[in-house]
Every structure is written in structure tokens, then in C-alpha cells.
Amino acid sequence: MDNFQFFSPTRFIFGKDTENQAGTLCKEFGASKVFIHFGGGSVVRSGLLDRVKKSLSEAELDFVQLGGVKPNPEDTLVYEGIKLCKQENIDFILAVGGGSVIDSAKAIGMGLCYDGDFWDFYSGAAVPEKTIPVATVLTISAAGSEGSESSVITKTDGMYKRGCSNDVIRPVFSILNPALTQTLPVYQTAAGAADIMAHIFERYFTNTKNVETTDRLCEGLLLSMLRELPKVLEDPDDYDARANIMWAGTVAHNNIIGVGRKQDWSSHDLEHELSALYGVTHGAGLAVVFPAWMKYTMNHDVMRFAQLAVRVFGCEMDFFHPERTARKGIARLEQFWRACGLPIRMEEIGGKKDDIPYLVGHLELNGGTLGSFVPIGEAEAAEIYGMMFEK
Ligand code: NZQ
Numbered sequence: 310m311d312n313f314q315f316f317s318p319t320r321f322i323f324g325k326d327t328e329n330q331a332g333t334l335c336k337e338f339g340a341s342k343v344f345i346h347f348g349g350g351s352v353v354r355s356g357l358l359d360r361v362k363k364s365l366s367e368a369e370l371d372f373v374q375l376g377g378v379k380p381n382p383e384d385t386l387v388y389e390g391i392k393l394c395k396q397e398n399i400d401f402i403l404a405v406g407g408g409s410v411i412d413s414a415k416a417i418g419m420g421l422c423y424d425g426d427f428w429d430f431y432s433g434a435a436v437p438e439k440t441i442p443v444a445t446v447l448t449i450s451a452a453g454s455e456g457s458e459s460s461v462i463t464k465t466d467g468m469y470k471r472g473c474s475n476d477v478i479r480p481v482f483s484i485l486n487p488a489l490t491q492t493l494p495v496y497q498t499a500a501g502a503a504d505i506m507a508h509i510f511e512r513y514f515t516n517t518k519n520v521e522t523t524d525r526l527c528e529g530l531l532l533s534m535l536r537e538l539p540k541v542l543e544d545p546d547d548y549d550a551r552a553n554i555m556w557a558g559t560v561a562h563n564n565i566i567g568v569g570r571k572q573d574w575s576s577h578d579l580e581h582e583l584s585a586l587y588g589v590t591h592g593a594g595l596a597v598v599f600p601a602w603m604k605y606t607m608n609h610d611v612m613r614f615a616q617l618a619v620r621v622f623g624c625e626m627d628f629f630h631p632e633r634t635a636r637k638g639i640a641r642l643e644q645f646w647r648a649c650g651l652p653i654r655m656e657e658i659g660g661k662k663d664d665i666p667y668l669v670g671h672l673e674l675n676g677g678t679l680g681s682f683v684p685i686g687e688a689e690a691a692e693i694y695g696m697m698f699e700k
């Protein structure tokens with residue numbers, strides 16, 4: 310296991326009706342004027358936005374609001390948010406929504422403390438040193454942004470989807486009420502779950518040896534996803550199953566399962582180009598990317614794939630042909646995602662083979678490679694995109 314530091318300062322407030330504590334929590338964390346950020350309207354329709362505003366008013370806090378964050382959030386609204394926050398002397402941001410809203414809020418928070426263009430943090434031209442505090446009320450279990458040190462934004466000029474990762478942008482608190490996810494369409498619930506599983510896979514496939522503790526944490530989380538997701542898809546009002554998925558989503562990405570090991574993340578990079586070009590939901594895009602990436606990289610460490618197949622997907626170990634066990638595990642993952650209504654091939658998300666050169670050209674390779682488990686350059690990326698079409 311490698312040396313590591315683990316810093317997860319976010320306070321999590323978990324459970325039923327916890328959104329009603331938003332006002333007192335913002336006050337406790339030093340807010341005087343709050344910027345409420347939200348998405349395309351689900352929080353308006355559900356009444357959540359009104360409850361949050363009531364809670365802020367009861368805590369005698371001023372606020373302004375800006376909705377309209379799109380899934381796969383864009384830079385244009387970030388600029389608008391920064392301008393509005395400056396005009397209004399905002400000192401605290403409350404994101405009410407999913408990963409897209411939270412990521413947009415994180416970008417605005419950093420941008421407010423920076424004289425240059427906030428995009429510098431996403432292009433790699435600058436490193437964020439501070440932000441005004443960002444807190445969240447989460448409405449979908451998926452991205453893990455409620456506890457993560459990341460934000461992903463799309464630059465509309467050229468449709469570049471890029472991430473910024475730094476501990477300064479971890480939310481100060483996150484309110485997690487699983488009941489808020491009950492209004493999600495089935496497809497979004499399933500796509501969110503695929504994203505959670507993908508965050509685990511990105512950490513699980515490592516070249517670092519002797520990481521049994523984090524391997525077992527990863528496997529435990531995957532097993533609980535395999536058990537809880539079908540329950541929610543069958544009964545969307547199953548609070549306890551939603552609660553288990555919500556906490557899995559946070560733990561899968563606040564990095565407690567990724568410490569002390571080299572992580573991969575090339576599948577996320579490959580997927581971000583699919584979201585940017587086809588507008589596909591991030592988790593659904595990952596359900597297309599991962600099986601192909603797994604088949605491509607499997608022989609690099611077939612025993613690790615066989616371990617996943619046996620410990621998580623219940624396959625029997627074939628000691629004479631471990632690659633058969635590994636393949637069976639990947640097939641079971643595909644079956645699971647398919648049964649949950651997710652796409653697993655490019656055609657299902659509108660992908661075209663002719664787009665492969667464009668997708669590869671857009672990757673942030675800078676002459677180098679993606680990932681670490683198996684370094685992925687242009688030729689490898691093209692091959693993996695091609696494998697996403699195979700039946
Ligand atoms: O915009 P509204 O109307 O709120 O609708 C949203 C949106 O259409 C809807 N929704 C959310 N909660 C709902 C709901 N509808 C009904 N009831 C609810 N309770 O769901 C749709 C998707 O929302 P979004 O915020 O886009 O989902 P998600 O949390 O999956 O976020 C995806 C974004 O996060 C990024 C992705 O790349 C993508 O841009 N990621 C961020 C990460 C991070 N910051 O650490 C890591 C991830 O790997 C990921 O890359």
C-alpha cells in the first residue's frame with residue numbers, strides 16, 4: 310500500500326427531513342447572504358426549493374437564487390453566477406440538486422476568489438487556492454460531488470468537458486435525505502447507480518499491490534449496489550434501499566476507498582467525450598465505456614478481474630482458465646446494467662463509428678496517456694471506442 314493523506318472535512322447530515330436544517334447549518338458555517346443554485350426545475354416541482362428557502366428565512370438569512378444548471382453543466386451559467394454573486398455580495402453558496410448543480414456551484418465558488426477566468430482551473434492553467442464556502446442539499450445519488458474534491462464543467466466553445474480536483478472545493482456540509490431521490494425517473498436512478506459503481510471500478514483496477522482493506526471496501530460497496538438497486542427499481546418508494554444507495558454514492562467518491570493505491574480514471578475521461586458529444590447522461594455513458602475498457606485491459610491483470618468476478622459477481626473460479634472467469638464477471642456486469650435499463654453499447658446512445666477520430670481528438674492527451682492501470686494513448690482509445698460497438 311502507498312503512503313497517503315486522507316482529508317474529508319465535509320459534515321454529512323443524513324436522513325429524513327434534514328433539508329429543514331439548511332438555514333441553521335448555513336448560519337453555523339458563517340453565512341450571511343446565501344446564493345442558492347439549482348437545476349432545470351425538479352426542485353421547484355417537488356417543493357424542495359421552497360422548503361430550503363423557508364429554512365433560510367427562519368434562520369434570518371438573506372438569499373438570492375439562480376436556477377437553470379443543465380446536466381453536464383456549462384461554463385456560461387458559471388460566468389453568470391459569478392457576476393450575480395459579486396453584485397449581491399454573496400458569502401456562501403448552497404447547491405440544491407445533483408452533481409451538475411454542485412459542480413457549477415463549486416466553479417462559481419472558486420471563480421469568486423480569483424481575478425482571472427475560472428476556466429483556468431479546468432484547463433490546468435491555474436490551481437485553486439480558495440473558494441467561498443459551498444454546501445449542498447443532494448437530490449440524486451450519483452456523482453458523489455457532495456463529498457468530493459472535484460468539479461466537472463463543459464466549455465461551450467468547443468464542447469470541452471474538463472475536471473478540476475482540489476481539496477479546497479470539498480463542500481463544508483452536505484444534507485443527504487434519501488427521500489428526496491424518490492422523484493427521480495427510473496433511468497436517472499439507474500444511471501446514477503452506474504456512476505457510483507464506476508467510481509468504485511476506477512479505484513479497484515490498480516497496479517498497487519497489497520491493498521486488501523480497500524479492495525474489500527470496494528467489493529462490499531459493489532455488493533450492496535447489486536442488492537439495493539433492483540429493490541429501488543422495483544419499488545421507487547423503498548426508503549431504506551435509497552438510503553443505502555445514497556451513502557454508497559458518497560463513500561464511493563469521497564476517496565476513503567481509494568487511498569493508498571494508484572487509481573485509473575481513463576474510463577471517466579473516455580466517457581466525458583460521450584457526454585459532451587451526444588449529451589448522454591454521465592452514468593449511462595459509463596455503462597457503455599466500462600465493459601469495453603474491461604475487455605481491453607483484462608489481460609493486463611487477469612487475476613484482479615477474476616477476483617472481482619468471484620467475490621462480487623458470484624462466478625466460480627476456473628483455476629485452469631482464469632480469463633474465462635474474468636470474462637464471465639464482465640458479462641454479469643453487462644447483464645446487470647442491461648436489466649436495470651441502461652445502455653451498454655454505443656448504438657444505444659446514438660454513437661457512430663465515424664465519430665471515433667473526433668472523440669479521440671478531443672481527449673485531453675497532450676501527447677501523453679490516460680489512466681494508470683493500462684496507459685491509454687490515442688491508438689488504444691480508438692480501439693476501446695471501437696469495442697463499444699461490438700455485440
Ligand atoms: O435539473 P433538474 O431539473 O434538477 O433535473 C435533474 C437532471 O435532469 C434530475 N434530477 C436530479 N435530482 C432529481 C432529478 N429529477 C427528479 N427528482 C430528483 N430528485 O436528474 C438529472 C441529472 O442531474 P445531474 O445533476 O446532472 O446528475 P448527476 O448527479 O449524475 O451529475 C452528473 C454530472 O456530475 C459530473 C458528471 O460528469 C456530470 O456532469 N461528475 C462529477 C463528479 C464530481 N464532481 O466529483 C464526479 C463524477 O464522476 C462526474 O464526472
Ligand code: ZN
Nearest residue numbers: 452504507508
Ligand atoms: Zn462519475
